Amino acid sequence: MTTPTEPQTRAAPLDAERLSVAMTDVLHDELTAHLIRQDGQEDLCFATYKPSTGARRWTGLLRTTVLPEDGEREVHGNASFTGDYVLRAAALAAQRGEGLALLHSHPQGSGWQQMSREDANTEQSYARLVQTITGLPLLGLTLAGDTHTWSARAWNSDGTHRWCESTRVVGPHLQVCWNDRLRPKPELQDSQIRTVSAWGEQTQADVARLRVLVVGTGSVGLDVAQRLAATGIEHVGAMDFDIVEVKNLDRMIGATREDAAAGRAKTEVALRLMQQAATSAAPNMTEHDLSICEPAGHSAALDYDVVISCVDRPWPRAVLNVLAYADLIPVVDGGISIDTFDASTVGGMGGGMRNATWRTHVLRPGRPCMVCNEQLEPASVNVDRQGLLDDPEYIAGTGRGAPQRQNVAALAASVSASLLSQFVALTVAPSGRGETGHVRYALNSGWLEILNYTSTPGCRWENAAVGDDRQDLAGPHLAAEKARSDRAQRTTQAAPGKVPAPVVPAPHVRLADRVRNLLPRLLRRRP
Amino acid sequence: MTTASTVSVDDFIHGLAQCGVTATINGVVVTFSVEACSGPIQGQPVQTGVGIDELASWPLCPPHWIHLPNTVVFAHTNPSADSTLPGWLRHSRQVERWHTAADPAQRWIAHVLAVLAQATRA
Numbered sequence: 001m002t003t004p005t006e007p008q009t010r011a012a013p014l015d016a017e018r019l020s021v022a023m024t025d026v027l028h029d030e031l032t033a034h035l036i037r038q039d040g041q042e043d044l045c046f047a048t049y050k051p052s053t054g055a056r057r058w059t060g061l062l063r064t065t066v067l068p069e070d071g072e073r074e075v076h077g078n079a080s081f082t083g084d085y086v087l088r089a090a091a092l093a094a095q096r097g098e099g100l101a102l103l104h105s106h107p108q109g110s111g112w113q114q115m116s117r118e119d120a121n122t123e124q125s126y127a128r129l130v131q132t133i134t135g136l137p138l139l140g141l142t143l144a145g146d147t148h149t150w151s152a153r154a155w156n157s158d159g160t161h162r163w164c165e166s167t168r169v170v171g172p173h174l175q176v177c178w179n180d181r182l183r184p185k186p187e188l189q190d191s192q193i194r195t196v197s198a199w200g201e202q203t204q205a206d207v208a209r210l211r212v213l214v215v216g217t218g219s220v221g222l223d224v225a226q227r228l229a230a231t232g233i234e235h236v237g238a239m240d241f242d243i244v245e246v247k248n249l250d251r252m253i254g255a256t257r258e259d260a261a262a263g264r265a266k267t268e269v270a271l272r273l274m275q276q277a278a279t280s281a282a283p284n285m286t287e288h289d290l291s292i293c294e295p296a297g298h299s300a301a302l303d304y305d306v307v308i309s310c311v312d313r314p315w316p317r318a319v320l321n322v323l324a325y326a327d328l329i330p331v332v333d334g335g336i337s338i339d340t341f342d343a344s345t346v347g348g349m350g351g352g353m354r355n356a357t358w359r360t361h362v363l364r365p366g367r368p369c370m371v372c373n374e375q376l377e378p379a380s381v382n383v384d385r386q387g388l389l390d391d392p393e394y395i396a397g398t399g400r401g402a403p404q405r406q407n408v409a410a411l412a413a414s415v416s417a418s419l420l421s422q423f424v425a426l427t428v429a430p431s432g433r434g435e436t437g438h439v440r441y442a443l444n445s446g447w448l449e450i451l452n453y454t455s456t457p458g459c460r461w462e463n464a465a466v467g468d469d470r471q472d473l474a475g476p477h478l479a480a481e482k483a484r485s486d487r488a489q490r491t492t493q494a495a496p497g498k499v500p501a502p503v504v505p506a507p508h509v510r511l512a513d514r515v516r517n518l519l520p521r522l523l524r525r526r527p
Numbered sequence: 528m529t530t531a532s533t534v535s536v537d538d539f540i541h542g543l544a545q546c547g548v549t550a551t552i553n554g555v556v557v558t559f560s561v562e563a564c565s566g567p568i569q570g571q572p573v574q575t576g577v578g579i580d581e582l583a584s585w586p587l588c589p590p591h592w593i594h595l596p597n598t599v600v601f602a603h604t605n606p607s608a609d610s611t612l613p614g615w616l617r618h619s620r621q622v623e624r625w626h627t628a629a630d631p632a633q634r635w636i637a638h639v640l641a642v643l644a645q646a647t648r649a
Contacts, residue, residue, distance in 0.1 A: 318588065371626045378625040381588040382581050388591070388619075397605035397619065456626055460587055472532075473584050 013051060013137050014154055016058035019164040021139060021152040022328040023062035024365045024464060025171025030065055035105035035143050044079045044104035046089035048096060049139060052327045052467035054302030060139045061328055061465040062101060066092055079104060086126055090133040099136030102126070109144030112179050113151040127155035149177035168305060170328045170364050172434025174426050176206060176305060183209050191279040192232045199428050204232060207427050208280060213237040213304040215292045215320065217270040219251030219412035221310030224419055226254065229274040229285060237304060238270035239288035239297060241480035243487060251409040263490055265289055291480040292316045298474040302327055306427065308419055309333035314380040319473045321370045324363035325462045326470035330426060333370065334360030334419045338406040356411055360418040361438040362426055365464040373438055373453035387478055414441065535585045539577065542632025555579050556594050556612050561636060566644035573599060575639050578610055578617065586631035592617035593642055598649045
């Protein structure tokens with residue numbers, strides 16, 4: 001479990017637990033056009049990159065190609081280049097505050113490529129020079145001509161190198177090339193037969209290795225997290241700082257009265273349910289007792305390949321809106337809006353439902369951000385950040401009353417379904433098509449629409465691949481700190497070994513909850 | 528509450544300077560002067576400010592509060608005396624469609640002037 005008490009120090013380049021490289025599909029196409037030649041010979045070029053440093057993963061985000069000029073490289077079956085070309089490219093990278101990557105092709109290659117002795121010698125010989133000029137490690141990338149997939153490594157200035165775990169190309173289809181040695185293909189399970197038959201063994205192997213973070217584990221996030229685990233994804237993270245309360249039980253399917261009575265963390269419940277649902281042979285489900293708005297939560301998110309946003313507050317959504325572009329981590333976002341008639345005209349708790357609308361979309365370079373598609377109002381971010389949305393005095397002063405935040409379990413499932421559909425479209429790309437764009441469904445008319453939003457010219461949010469130079473919207477989160485502190489206090493007050501429950505449910509309720517929890521485990525079959 | 532990085536604060540002050548407005552840091556507030564261009568106090572210079580804490584997300588997100596001396600009053604407002612200068616109040620005022628602003632500092636000045644159009648002097 002990740003908590004803010006863990007060391008906050010970010011991993012230094014090459015000291016990180018894992019390394020990776022990422023680029024947009026636009027840059028990938030540009031590089032491929034140069035490196036995959038009609039005459040079948042190898043070619044090479046340089047590109048600049050920015051680092052993106054997570055809690056455990058360091059990623060080089062490729063930004064700009066530096067193509068060879070006349071006389072700077074020769075193609076002769078293999079390819080070679082002059083020292084001047086390296087110096088020019090390194091100086092350009094340094095001028096921009098960026099690192100340098102040397103890229104070359106293996107025209108007949110397929111999948112993750114190893115280095116020939118010649119490849120290794122070439123990259124090694126320039127590693128120190130490049131690091132001296134740019135202050136960042138040299139990256140080496142190889143493009144396999146057959147599958148158009150990338151392999152990558154990072155070089156220390158002492159001439160040693162470390163392989164990356166993966167490379168990802170972010171576009172309508174998120175294409176991740178895995179280093180099978182560092183992240184082996186998961187063994188297929190009998191419990192996954194139907195899933196694998198839907199998209200094949202290779203896709204299952206690719207999707208199952210993705211690290212997917214679910215931010216917000218309420219009605220929608222809890223459902224999404226379980227289904228990702230059931231799909232066979234080995235590493236699903238659940239991030240939330242909140243606890244289960246009685247008012248959540250009409251929507252958090254799988255959470256029990258005992259969870260609410262004990263005031264358990266939503267992530268603890270999510271972890272339990274993900275472990276029960278997991279079909280992988282080696283599930284590695286992780287809970288992050290944090291807000292994505294906290295520096296530790298933000299750092300943890302940078303370790304993932306895809307984020308599914310199941311939060312509705314402006315501040316966390318703003319943080320994710322930056323991360324999707326700056327760090328090339330696609331964010332699948334969505335939500336529901338329930339429109340009611342005025343209660344005062346009818347009486348009682350609500351005036352009746354007028355309509356419900358749910359939307360989902362993928363945030364990534366090439367798609368408009370949440371501000372441009374009108375799902376995030378920047379002016380509300382500072383209101384949320386200061387805790388004003390929960391401040392009774394402030395709310396009274398507005399004269400509008402607190403927002404009602406209606407939700408219904410039966411409809412929350414539709415949001416989950418739409419988010420998961422976007423996730424599958426993004427990662428599996430049926431018929432080669434990727435995610436579909438901004439989807440909206442209106443309940444009272446039954447209309448399902450694809451909305452064609454476009455980016456605002458000069459949008460300051462869609463600043464792609466800037467990594468650690470992103471505008472940092474994370475900061476101390478008073479509500480998250482209070483929630484953890486209150487929970488810790490309750491745990492301390494409770495006798496060891498007993499549930500720290502302020503209210504103990506009736507024995508028959510507890511028995512029913514336990515049976516509900518135990519049944520899936522007893523019925524679960526493993527080979 | 529987060530304290531804004533000096534980069535964000537400098538960026539805000541620099542942006543105002545580009546618009547011909549000189550801003551300075553006074554404790555927890557960046558203050559500057561504008562001339563009300565409409566309403567009951569039209570033509571009068573008015574000191575105003577922005578909380579440094581709120582500049583943490585500048586220019587992606589605008590500040591929420593407009594800081595003004597308590598001699599500047601409104602018929603309807605949601606004020607707070609927290610995190611501002613002695614003898615000042617901050618007023619809750621939201622800027623809509625912030626992302627369409629080509630120049631954030633210019634847009635902020637326009638927002639302040641629009642708010643001041645409703646102001647009177649105590």
